[in-house]
Amino acid sequence: MLLLLALSAWGGIYPLGPESFLTEDLKYQYIDFFTWFRHVLTGEANIFYSFAQGMGSNTWGLYSYYLASPFNFIILLFDEAHLTLAIYVIVALKLACMNVAMAWYLRRRFALSRSWALALALCYTWSTWSATNLRNPLWLDALILLPLMAWSCRQLLRTGRCIGLSLLVAADVITCWYMAYITLLFCCLFVLFELAVMIYDDGMRPTRSWIAGRAARFTAAILLGLGLSAWTFVPTVLAMMGGAKTAVGMFQTYPTALIRGFLPFAWNIDHAPQFYTGLIPLALAIAMLFEKRIDKRLRALTLVFAGFLVVSSVLGPLMYVWCGFRQPNGFYCRIAFLLSFLEIWAAAFLLMRRAACRAEASNTRTVSWTEAGGRSTCGAAIARKLAPLGALVLVLADLGFNAHVCWNQLYINYPQDTHDTYVAEVDAQMSELKQLDADAFYRVDKTYNRAGAAFNEGISHGFNQLSTYSSANNPQAVAFLNSLGYSSEGEFSSVYAAPNLVMDSLLGVRYIGTWSKPVASTETTLPHSNVTSPLYYNPHALSLGYPCANGTDSESTLQGDDPFERQNALFAELTGIDRPLYTQLQGVEQARSDASITWAVKLPAHTIGYTYAQTGVESDWSQSVGLIVGGEMISSEATRFSHNVRAFGESGDESTQHEISMVQGSPETQLPPKSNCLFYALNIDVFEGGIERLQSRQFTPDVFEDGRVEGTYNAEMQTDLVLSIPYDKGWSATIDGKEVALSPAFGGGMSQIQVPEGSHRIEMRFQSPGFTVGCAASIAALAACLVVARVQKRGGQTR
Secondary structure, X not given: OHHHHHHHHHHOEOOOOOEOOOOOHHHHHHHHHHHHHHHHHOOOOOOOEEOOOOOOEEOXXXXXXXXXXXXXHHHHHOOHHHHHHHHHHHHHHXXXXXXXXXXXXXXXXXXXXXXXXXXXXXXXXXXXXXXHOOOOHHHHHXXXXXXXXXXXXXXXXXXXXXXXXXXXXXXXXXXXXXXXHHHHHHXXXXXXXXXXXXXXXXXXXXXXXXXXXXXXXXXXXXXXXXXXXXXXXXXXHHHHOOOOOOOOOOEOOOHHHHHHOOOOOOOOOOOOOOOOOOHHHHHHHHHHHHOOOOOHHHHHHHHHHHHHHHHHHHEHHHHHHHOOOOOOOOOOOOOHHHHHHHHHHHHHHHHHHHHHHHHHHHHHOOOOOOHHHHHHHHHHHHHHHHHHHHHHHHHHHHHHHHHHHHHHHHOOOOEHHHHHHHHHHHHHHHHHHHHHOOOOOOEEEEOOOOOOOOOOHHHHHOOOOOOEOOOOOOHHHHHHHHHOOOOOOOOOOEOOOOOOHHHHHHOXXXXXXXXXXXXXXXXXXXXXXXXXXXXXXXXXXXXXXXEOOOOOOOOOOOOOOOHHHHHHHHHHHHHOOOOOOEEEOOOEXXXXXXXXXXXXXXXXXXXXXXXXXXXXOOOOHHHOEEEEEOOEEEEEEOEOOEOOOEEEOOOOOOOEEEEEEEEEOOOOOOOOOOOEEEEEEEEHHXXXXXXXXXXXXXXXXXXXXXOEEEEEEEEOOOEEEEEOOOOOOOEEEEEOOEEEOEEEEOOOOEEEXXXXXXXXXXXXXXXXXXXXXXXXXXXXXXXXXXXXXXXXXXXXXXX
16 A cells, blocks of 8 residues: 555655546546446435436446445545545555455465565565556456465365355455456366375375365355355346457467566556566566476476466467457456466465475584584574565565556546546536426437546436446447447447437437537537537437337347438338438549548538448557548547547538548558448438427326336327337336336337327336346355355364
8 A cells, every 4th residue: 555655656646646546447437437336325326227328228237347346335435526536545455455365375375474475465466467457446356355265275175165265256256257257267277276286296196086076166166156146146147148249369469568568667558468576476486497396297387377378368269268258348468467376376385395495404404503604504594584575675666666667658648637627517517407407308418528438427427328338238229329320330339429310319319518519409508618518409309208100020120231221211110201311422532542532422402411431440440530521620430439420511492512531540541441431411301200200299207217217108099119218128117007018129229118099107117137036046055155164064174
């Protein structure tokens, strides 16, 4: 903790400097999630569901991945204005617990002196991996538990007792299932490694039946741990299922970056694996491999184990397995801490062996006491006692400088004052909006945010938005939104980067925060500043539900090769209007080079123009392009966080001519070979006619809260009522108190419910699927643990 404070003061980082402690995903995601979780803990939000992400999402996966650490309850001691300080305190306490857990393990496992245990524990706590992943505090709990799990694995082999490991497995899964998967996979290898140590170093000769028994107990421990955590693990699995598959590359880095990963002061973001754990454990681990007093088979096995972890960090398919059969998005390399643990294990094993050899030599040899010899022996003893203290000083200097160099790449260009000002301004604007418009349902979204990729502001500022950027979301909703022009298809996030009149209206986006006036909107009187844009009112925005004219196939997805054709299909299904909503325009190419393409587009009367960039290289930042529409430059278009349909022109009585250009994303890049733009015209008459038809029969709820929807609907005939809520099995619905089926619409991007003719009361409730079953499984596992503990206590330990 003192080292954390020293680094903060040295780097000018909050709370000991102006630069915010929020960096990368801490500022993009976690601070919003922490704010939401504080609302949950104070009873202001629902832990199971939120409408403030991507039309609506089961938030149990969000909680169990990002927020389940018991340390996070500390946020209740801080108000929302000081949540950054709360996160800082949480990180400090986690680092302290990592250090204590590792020092305890080294003392128990290797009988190291306190000084050596502290020195090596600091190397574990302040390895490059840890120093660079304070921006991911959700991952740190696993590093507290890993040394304890390693000790429990050894104890299970020695004594047969498995309850301790079961409890640690449960704690690991409960705090963060993702890191639990990685550490459990490692434990499956580590327990075999410890078994080899017992055979090669302790001289043990286990029988096949003994090995089978220990394997059964280890398996039982893992299963019992999963059972104890089933109350959160089962609903998490169900909440996280689905989503697009991503391609896995063969190599995750290149040779020079791999070498940099083992060196001090050499780490760089996204390329170098964070293998560096300090000079002392690195030197001792290498010495262990050449120590002839250690069985050569054990040394060879240690080298193979370490080599496997290095290769796993380089080869994409192995990394894919380690990361739960998901392609990691950023934060390379996520498993480097496992190599750090093994390196420290090897260093501690060497120190243990050398201490044992010295003790053995001292007990067996006779030393003639002379004045000179006495001084020599005394001097050697003093040197041995001072060595760990010197090592501790070297560790602090080595890791302190290394962390400082790493932090200079991370904690930059985001002052804490800037963050606090923005949050206060948005809170004030949203508070004013809620006073202006007290309707139960409407959505708000913005084309800007506080930090470039902070697309979860709705969940922290209390407004319902379409944007979502999280590893835990509704994949059907994201796929639905992106297929209709809100972001690149195949992405796990959806970003509202530009107003989309048709879809905004169908999805109830009534207010739009943007710096340029959207088409067919009016500016509100709400206050704004240099950090918050004006809010614009969309008069065409519909309420939560409306009848589907043609009925929907619950399994079907929208047909069409591009966002405009899919919007045509959706609009026709909902309204029953046969006339096309959009008609394609032919852009006349005026100029083309490796750096730019310019088109001239003629826009018919009574239409609004829209364009959509196509590069053939979806979501690749290195292949981004610039788009010039209406004289405005849109940078980094056709990439992960900016790939939307873009409007141009205003509806008028005469046709108009427009020039649209696509330019290279940066001076160092060229336009991708397949670069092109789609051009479509939105027929205003068709659009307004369809919206009026839906408005006349829409469902307006009087209760619209996270996990709860209620309202009265008057159906002129039996109606398939479509709701702009993504389908999720956790929803239950009743009409006039009778349970009815809620089914998916348009591939699950929306939901539908069949309403009989007449006036009826519709009520919907959400409960995370699997929560009840998971609780039952946890109770059963707890009972099983009590039985096993009682049997072991009565029967004694099996050897």
